Amino acid sequence: MARRKQPTARQERLGSELRKLREAAGLKGLEAAALLGTDSAQISQIEFGTAGVSEDRVRRLAAQYSCTDDELIEALVAMATDRTHGWWEEYRGLLPTSFLDLSELEYHANYRWDVDLLHIPGLLQTEDCARALFSSRVPELLESELELRVRHRMQRRVIFEGAHPVPYQALIHEAALRIKVGGRAAMQVQLARILELSDAEHITVRVIPFDLDSFADTGSAMLYVGGAVPKLDTVVRDAPHGAVLIDSEAQLGVFRTHFRRVEGVALDPERSRDLIHRLAKEL
Secondary structure, eight states, rough: OOOOOSHHHHHHHHHHHHHHHHHTOOOHHHHHHHHTTTTTTHHHHHHHSSSSOOOOHHHHHHHHHHHOOHHHHHHHHHHHHOOOOOGGGGGGGOHHHHHHHHHHHHOOOOOEOOOOOOOEHHHHHHHHHHHHHHTTOSSSSHHHHHHHHHHHHHHGGGGGSSSSSEOOOOOOOHHHHHTTTTHHHHHHHHHHHHHHHHTTTTHHHEEOOOTOOOOOOTOOOOOEESSSGGGGGGEEEEEEEEEEEOOHHHHHHHHHHHHHHHHSOOOHHHHHHHHHHHHHOOO
């Protein structure tokens, strides 16, 4: 297979998971290469995602690495044989690759969670809200790039549509619902949009209210993408120079715990809807 110049996050994840299996088996790259009748450079390219790997090779490596997790093996095979060219490809070369990687992650997700303390989650944002947020960026974006980012964010909502929408849960702090992003009128439309989306069976919106006796998880804002199996889950965190994808089992466990803690103090969906209605009336 031809060597890739810029592998996607999904291709890199496949390689890193194969590397984890090799290291767990106590084998070096040279030893793994001998099992496939190739060289260590080829193994390195596969593990960095710069070279593809066939279904047969994935299964052979998994067997040689003594992996007995059949669900994980099938998920890795699916990643290796995936030839999807999704809607996000139209933005390749126009937007940062992290935007495309997030769209691809969501496309293949089993479920999505958001915890947001100061912003409305991207998947719930209206066009005006998204434009206002992107317009506040420093340094300012060119108008053409700003519109590309807004359009891309709106297209990400495709995961809610179709015959098999992705189950989604958002935990939003009351502060994010009170900040008038884009102005009073824009925020009224935004709150109405959240209420409309929360009517869907596959979408759950819960609010973390101001009047909690105690809330210390102020660093818990996150975007969590459920993979085909828990080992393939991914957390996305914002960083100064773009999104950071986290996939180590230990850290995934930490973020799952954070989510459950925040979920435990959030209002139930019905009380959350009542609060959002009240906030919309107060605007």
